[in-house]
Amino acid sequence: MAAFPGQAAAQQADAVTTSEVGGVTLYSNWNIVQNVTKSPVHKTLIKAISAAGLVDELSASGPFTLFAPTDKAFAAIPKMTGWLMTPANSATLAEVLKFHVVPGRLSASDLYKKIKAGGGTAVLTTIAGEDLKLTEVQGNIRIEGTQGSVGFITGNDVEQANGMIHVINGVLMPTLG
Structure with a gap:
Protein backbone atom coordinates (compact mmCIF):
# COMPACT_ATOMS: atom_id res chain seq x y z
CA MET A 1 0.00 0.00 0.00
CA ALA A 2 1.26 3.46 -0.86
CA ALA A 3 2.42 5.75 1.94
CA PHE A 4 0.06 8.55 2.85
CA PRO A 5 1.16 12.15 3.47
CA GLY A 6 2.95 12.51 6.80
CA GLN A 7 2.49 8.88 7.76
CA ALA A 8 6.01 8.68 9.13
CA ALA A 9 5.57 11.84 11.22
CA ALA A 10 7.50 11.83 14.47
CA GLN A 11 5.41 11.49 17.59
CA GLN A 12 5.43 14.52 19.87
CA ALA A 13 5.04 13.92 23.60
CA ASP A 14 3.49 17.30 24.40
CA ALA A 15 -0.32 17.43 24.29
CA VAL A 16 -0.56 14.16 22.35
CA THR A 17 -3.32 11.85 23.46
CA THR A 18 -3.68 8.27 22.35
CA SER A 19 -6.61 5.97 21.72
CA GLU A 20 -6.64 2.26 21.16
CA VAL A 21 -8.52 0.78 18.21
CA GLY A 22 -8.25 -2.92 17.46
CA GLY A 23 -5.36 -3.25 19.88
CA VAL A 24 -3.28 -0.56 18.13
CA THR A 25 -2.48 2.88 19.50
CA LEU A 26 -3.62 5.84 17.42
CA TYR A 27 -2.32 9.36 18.00
CA SER A 28 -4.17 12.66 18.31
CA ASN A 29 -1.42 14.52 16.43
CA TRP A 30 -1.96 12.34 13.34
CA ASN A 31 -4.72 13.11 10.87
CA ILE A 32 -7.69 10.90 10.06
CA LYS A 38 -2.69 2.22 11.08
CA SER A 39 -5.97 0.77 12.37
CA PRO A 40 -6.17 -3.02 11.97
CA VAL A 41 -9.99 -2.94 11.82
CA HIS A 42 -10.21 -0.37 9.01
CA LYS A 43 -8.24 -2.00 6.17
CA THR A 44 -11.22 -1.89 3.80
CA LEU A 45 -11.97 1.72 4.72
CA ILE A 46 -8.44 2.92 3.95
CA LYS A 47 -8.47 1.05 0.62
CA ALA A 48 -11.80 2.72 -0.13
CA ILE A 49 -10.50 6.19 0.83
CA SER A 50 -7.57 5.69 -1.53
CA ALA A 51 -9.69 4.23 -4.36
CA ALA A 52 -12.18 7.10 -4.07
CA GLY A 53 -9.41 9.71 -4.26
CA LEU A 54 -10.21 11.16 -0.82
CA VAL A 55 -6.75 10.90 0.81
CA ASP A 56 -5.96 14.60 0.41
CA GLU A 57 -9.44 15.76 1.43
CA LEU A 58 -9.46 13.69 4.64
CA SER A 59 -5.85 14.68 5.38
CA ALA A 60 -6.75 18.38 5.20
CA SER A 61 -7.09 20.56 8.29
CA GLY A 62 -10.85 20.04 8.67
CA PRO A 63 -12.00 19.57 11.29
CA PHE A 64 -14.07 16.52 10.39
CA THR A 65 -15.89 13.84 12.33
CA LEU A 66 -15.63 10.46 10.61
CA PHE A 67 -18.02 7.63 11.39
CA ALA A 68 -15.59 4.86 10.39
CA PRO A 69 -17.08 1.50 9.37
CA THR A 70 -15.00 -1.51 10.35
CA ASP A 71 -13.88 -4.30 8.04
CA LYS A 72 -16.69 -6.43 9.52
CA ALA A 73 -19.21 -3.76 8.52
CA PHE A 74 -18.01 -3.85 4.91
CA ALA A 75 -17.89 -7.67 4.99
CA ALA A 76 -21.57 -7.73 6.00
CA ILE A 77 -22.44 -6.27 2.57
CA PRO A 78 -20.00 -8.15 0.30
CA LYS A 79 -21.78 -7.58 -3.04
CA MET A 80 -22.15 -3.83 -2.43
CA THR A 81 -18.56 -3.51 -1.17
CA GLY A 82 -17.23 -5.39 -4.20
CA TRP A 83 -19.28 -3.22 -6.55
CA LEU A 84 -18.18 0.02 -4.86
CA MET A 85 -14.50 -0.96 -4.95
CA THR A 86 -14.59 -1.44 -8.74
CA PRO A 87 -12.59 1.41 -10.37
CA ALA A 88 -15.56 2.31 -12.59
CA ASN A 89 -17.57 3.10 -9.44
CA SER A 90 -15.05 5.37 -7.68
CA ALA A 91 -17.37 8.42 -7.86
CA THR A 92 -20.15 6.47 -6.13
CA LEU A 93 -17.64 5.14 -3.59
CA ALA A 94 -16.61 8.75 -2.86
CA GLU A 95 -20.29 9.65 -2.29
CA VAL A 96 -20.68 6.75 0.15
CA LEU A 97 -17.52 7.67 2.07
CA LYS A 98 -18.41 11.39 2.24
CA PHE A 99 -21.74 10.30 3.73
CA HIS A 100 -19.72 9.09 6.75
CA VAL A 101 -18.10 12.49 7.36
CA VAL A 102 -19.60 15.57 9.01
CA PRO A 103 -17.94 18.95 9.41
CA GLY A 104 -16.55 19.78 12.85
CA ARG A 105 -14.98 17.92 15.74
CA LEU A 106 -17.87 16.19 17.51
CA SER A 107 -17.24 14.06 20.59
CA ALA A 108 -19.66 11.41 21.80
CA SER A 109 -20.71 13.87 24.50
CA ASP A 110 -21.50 16.45 21.80
CA LEU A 111 -23.56 13.85 19.91
CA TYR A 112 -25.54 12.86 23.03
CA LYS A 113 -26.23 16.56 23.72
CA LYS A 114 -27.49 17.07 20.16
CA ILE A 115 -29.76 14.02 20.48
CA LYS A 116 -31.15 15.30 23.78
CA ALA A 117 -31.61 18.84 22.41
CA GLY A 118 -33.48 17.37 19.43
CA GLY A 119 -35.98 15.57 21.64
CA GLY A 120 -34.37 12.18 21.05
CA THR A 121 -33.09 12.70 17.52
CA ALA A 122 -30.18 14.65 16.07
CA VAL A 123 -29.75 15.34 12.39
CA LEU A 124 -26.23 15.96 11.06
CA THR A 125 -25.52 17.08 7.52
CA THR A 126 -22.60 15.24 5.95
CA ILE A 127 -19.98 16.70 3.63
CA ALA A 128 -21.95 14.89 0.90
CA GLY A 129 -24.84 17.26 1.67
CA GLU A 130 -27.17 14.57 2.99
CA ASP A 131 -28.46 14.05 6.50
CA LEU A 132 -27.66 11.35 9.03
CA LYS A 133 -30.17 10.70 11.81
CA LEU A 134 -28.77 9.91 15.27
CA THR A 135 -30.75 8.47 18.17
CA GLU A 136 -29.89 6.90 21.49
CA VAL A 137 -30.78 3.24 21.94
CA GLN A 138 -30.12 1.76 25.38
CA GLY A 139 -27.26 4.18 25.96
CA ASN A 140 -25.69 3.64 22.53
CA ILE A 141 -25.69 6.03 19.58
CA ARG A 142 -27.48 4.67 16.51
CA ILE A 143 -26.81 6.32 13.14
CA GLU A 144 -29.23 5.91 10.25
CA GLY A 145 -28.43 6.47 6.61
CA THR A 146 -30.82 5.85 3.73
CA GLN A 147 -32.03 2.56 2.23
CA GLY A 148 -32.32 1.03 5.71
CA SER A 149 -28.60 1.40 6.42
CA VAL A 150 -27.69 1.73 10.08
CA GLY A 151 -24.71 1.53 12.39
CA PHE A 152 -23.96 1.89 16.07
CA ILE A 153 -20.94 3.64 17.50
CA THR A 154 -18.78 0.88 18.97
CA GLY A 155 -15.69 2.97 19.69
CA ASN A 156 -15.83 6.69 20.28
CA ASP A 157 -13.75 9.81 20.70
CA VAL A 158 -10.64 8.79 18.79
CA GLU A 159 -9.09 12.26 18.55
CA GLN A 160 -7.26 13.31 15.39
CA ALA A 161 -5.19 16.34 14.45
CA ASN A 162 -7.98 17.22 12.00
CA GLY A 163 -11.05 15.95 13.80
CA MET A 164 -12.58 12.94 15.50
CA ILE A 165 -13.22 9.31 14.60
CA HIS A 166 -16.08 7.22 15.92
CA VAL A 167 -15.86 3.52 15.01
CA ILE A 168 -19.18 2.14 13.71
CA ASN A 169 -20.42 -1.35 12.97
CA GLY A 170 -22.36 -0.55 9.79
CA VAL A 171 -21.88 1.03 6.39
CA LEU A 172 -24.19 4.01 5.91
CA MET A 173 -25.67 4.49 2.46
CA PRO A 174 -26.58 7.86 0.94
CA THR A 175 -29.22 8.40 -1.70
CA LEU A 176 -27.50 7.10 -4.81
CA GLY A 177 -28.53 8.17 -8.23
Whole structure:
Protein backbone atom coordinates (compact mmCIF):
# COMPACT_ATOMS: atom_id res chain seq x y z
CA MET A 1 0.00 0.00 0.00
CA ALA A 2 1.26 3.46 -0.86
CA ALA A 3 2.42 5.75 1.94
CA PHE A 4 0.06 8.55 2.85
CA PRO A 5 1.16 12.15 3.47
CA GLY A 6 2.95 12.51 6.80
CA GLN A 7 2.49 8.88 7.76
CA ALA A 8 6.01 8.68 9.13
CA ALA A 9 5.57 11.84 11.22
CA ALA A 10 7.50 11.83 14.47
CA GLN A 11 5.41 11.49 17.59
CA GLN A 12 5.43 14.52 19.87
CA ALA A 13 5.04 13.92 23.60
CA ASP A 14 3.49 17.30 24.40
CA ALA A 15 -0.32 17.43 24.29
CA VAL A 16 -0.56 14.16 22.35
CA THR A 17 -3.32 11.85 23.46
CA THR A 18 -3.68 8.27 22.35
CA SER A 19 -6.61 5.97 21.72
CA GLU A 20 -6.64 2.26 21.16
CA VAL A 21 -8.52 0.78 18.21
CA GLY A 22 -8.25 -2.92 17.46
CA GLY A 23 -5.36 -3.25 19.88
CA VAL A 24 -3.28 -0.56 18.13
CA THR A 25 -2.48 2.88 19.50
CA LEU A 26 -3.62 5.84 17.42
CA TYR A 27 -2.32 9.36 18.00
CA SER A 28 -4.17 12.66 18.31
CA ASN A 29 -1.42 14.52 16.43
CA TRP A 30 -1.96 12.34 13.34
CA ASN A 31 -4.72 13.11 10.87
CA ILE A 32 -7.69 10.90 10.06
CA VAL A 33 -6.01 9.18 7.10
CA GLN A 34 -2.81 8.46 9.03
CA ASN A 35 -4.71 6.86 11.90
CA VAL A 36 -7.14 4.91 9.73
CA THR A 37 -4.11 3.58 7.83
CA LYS A 38 -2.69 2.22 11.08
CA SER A 39 -5.97 0.77 12.37
CA PRO A 40 -6.17 -3.02 11.97
CA VAL A 41 -9.99 -2.94 11.82
CA HIS A 42 -10.21 -0.37 9.01
CA LYS A 43 -8.24 -2.00 6.17
CA THR A 44 -11.22 -1.89 3.80
CA LEU A 45 -11.97 1.72 4.72
CA ILE A 46 -8.44 2.92 3.95
CA LYS A 47 -8.47 1.05 0.62
CA ALA A 48 -11.80 2.72 -0.13
CA ILE A 49 -10.50 6.19 0.83
CA SER A 50 -7.57 5.69 -1.53
CA ALA A 51 -9.69 4.23 -4.36
CA ALA A 52 -12.18 7.10 -4.07
CA GLY A 53 -9.41 9.71 -4.26
CA LEU A 54 -10.21 11.16 -0.82
CA VAL A 55 -6.75 10.90 0.81
CA ASP A 56 -5.96 14.60 0.41
CA GLU A 57 -9.44 15.76 1.43
CA LEU A 58 -9.46 13.69 4.64
CA SER A 59 -5.85 14.68 5.38
CA ALA A 60 -6.75 18.38 5.20
CA SER A 61 -7.09 20.56 8.29
CA GLY A 62 -10.85 20.04 8.67
CA PRO A 63 -12.00 19.57 11.29
CA PHE A 64 -14.07 16.52 10.39
CA THR A 65 -15.89 13.84 12.33
CA LEU A 66 -15.63 10.46 10.61
CA PHE A 67 -18.02 7.63 11.39
CA ALA A 68 -15.59 4.86 10.39
CA PRO A 69 -17.08 1.50 9.37
CA THR A 70 -15.00 -1.51 10.35
CA ASP A 71 -13.88 -4.30 8.04
CA LYS A 72 -16.69 -6.43 9.52
CA ALA A 73 -19.21 -3.76 8.52
CA PHE A 74 -18.01 -3.85 4.91
CA ALA A 75 -17.89 -7.67 4.99
CA ALA A 76 -21.57 -7.73 6.00
CA ILE A 77 -22.44 -6.27 2.57
CA PRO A 78 -20.00 -8.15 0.30
CA LYS A 79 -21.78 -7.58 -3.04
CA MET A 80 -22.15 -3.83 -2.43
CA THR A 81 -18.56 -3.51 -1.17
CA GLY A 82 -17.23 -5.39 -4.20
CA TRP A 83 -19.28 -3.22 -6.55
CA LEU A 84 -18.18 0.02 -4.86
CA MET A 85 -14.50 -0.96 -4.95
CA THR A 86 -14.59 -1.44 -8.74
CA PRO A 87 -12.59 1.41 -10.37
CA ALA A 88 -15.56 2.31 -12.59
CA ASN A 89 -17.57 3.10 -9.44
CA SER A 90 -15.05 5.37 -7.68
CA ALA A 91 -17.37 8.42 -7.86
CA THR A 92 -20.15 6.47 -6.13
CA LEU A 93 -17.64 5.14 -3.59
CA ALA A 94 -16.61 8.75 -2.86
CA GLU A 95 -20.29 9.65 -2.29
CA VAL A 96 -20.68 6.75 0.15
CA LEU A 97 -17.52 7.67 2.07
CA LYS A 98 -18.41 11.39 2.24
CA PHE A 99 -21.74 10.30 3.73
CA HIS A 100 -19.72 9.09 6.75
CA VAL A 101 -18.10 12.49 7.36
CA VAL A 102 -19.60 15.57 9.01
CA PRO A 103 -17.94 18.95 9.41
CA GLY A 104 -16.55 19.78 12.85
CA ARG A 105 -14.98 17.92 15.74
CA LEU A 106 -17.87 16.19 17.51
CA SER A 107 -17.24 14.06 20.59
CA ALA A 108 -19.66 11.41 21.80
CA SER A 109 -20.71 13.87 24.50
CA ASP A 110 -21.50 16.45 21.80
CA LEU A 111 -23.56 13.85 19.91
CA TYR A 112 -25.54 12.86 23.03
CA LYS A 113 -26.23 16.56 23.72
CA LYS A 114 -27.49 17.07 20.16
CA ILE A 115 -29.76 14.02 20.48
CA LYS A 116 -31.15 15.30 23.78
CA ALA A 117 -31.61 18.84 22.41
CA GLY A 118 -33.48 17.37 19.43
CA GLY A 119 -35.98 15.57 21.64
CA GLY A 120 -34.37 12.18 21.05
CA THR A 121 -33.09 12.70 17.52
CA ALA A 122 -30.18 14.65 16.07
CA VAL A 123 -29.75 15.34 12.39
CA LEU A 124 -26.23 15.96 11.06
CA THR A 125 -25.52 17.08 7.52
CA THR A 126 -22.60 15.24 5.95
CA ILE A 127 -19.98 16.70 3.63
CA ALA A 128 -21.95 14.89 0.90
CA GLY A 129 -24.84 17.26 1.67
CA GLU A 130 -27.17 14.57 2.99
CA ASP A 131 -28.46 14.05 6.50
CA LEU A 132 -27.66 11.35 9.03
CA LYS A 133 -30.17 10.70 11.81
CA LEU A 134 -28.77 9.91 15.27
CA THR A 135 -30.75 8.47 18.17
CA GLU A 136 -29.89 6.90 21.49
CA VAL A 137 -30.78 3.24 21.94
CA GLN A 138 -30.12 1.76 25.38
CA GLY A 139 -27.26 4.18 25.96
CA ASN A 140 -25.69 3.64 22.53
CA ILE A 141 -25.69 6.03 19.58
CA ARG A 142 -27.48 4.67 16.51
CA ILE A 143 -26.81 6.32 13.14
CA GLU A 144 -29.23 5.91 10.25
CA GLY A 145 -28.43 6.47 6.61
CA THR A 146 -30.82 5.85 3.73
CA GLN A 147 -32.03 2.56 2.23
CA GLY A 148 -32.32 1.03 5.71
CA SER A 149 -28.60 1.40 6.42
CA VAL A 150 -27.69 1.73 10.08
CA GLY A 151 -24.71 1.53 12.39
CA PHE A 152 -23.96 1.89 16.07
CA ILE A 153 -20.94 3.64 17.50
CA THR A 154 -18.78 0.88 18.97
CA GLY A 155 -15.69 2.97 19.69
CA ASN A 156 -15.83 6.69 20.28
CA ASP A 157 -13.75 9.81 20.70
CA VAL A 158 -10.64 8.79 18.79
CA GLU A 159 -9.09 12.26 18.55
CA GLN A 160 -7.26 13.31 15.39
CA ALA A 161 -5.19 16.34 14.45
CA ASN A 162 -7.98 17.22 12.00
CA GLY A 163 -11.05 15.95 13.80
CA MET A 164 -12.58 12.94 15.50
CA ILE A 165 -13.22 9.31 14.60
CA HIS A 166 -16.08 7.22 15.92
CA VAL A 167 -15.86 3.52 15.01
CA ILE A 168 -19.18 2.14 13.71
CA ASN A 169 -20.42 -1.35 12.97
CA GLY A 170 -22.36 -0.55 9.79
CA VAL A 171 -21.88 1.03 6.39
CA LEU A 172 -24.19 4.01 5.91
CA MET A 173 -25.67 4.49 2.46
CA PRO A 174 -26.58 7.86 0.94
CA THR A 175 -29.22 8.40 -1.70
CA LEU A 176 -27.50 7.10 -4.81
CA GLY A 177 -28.53 8.17 -8.23
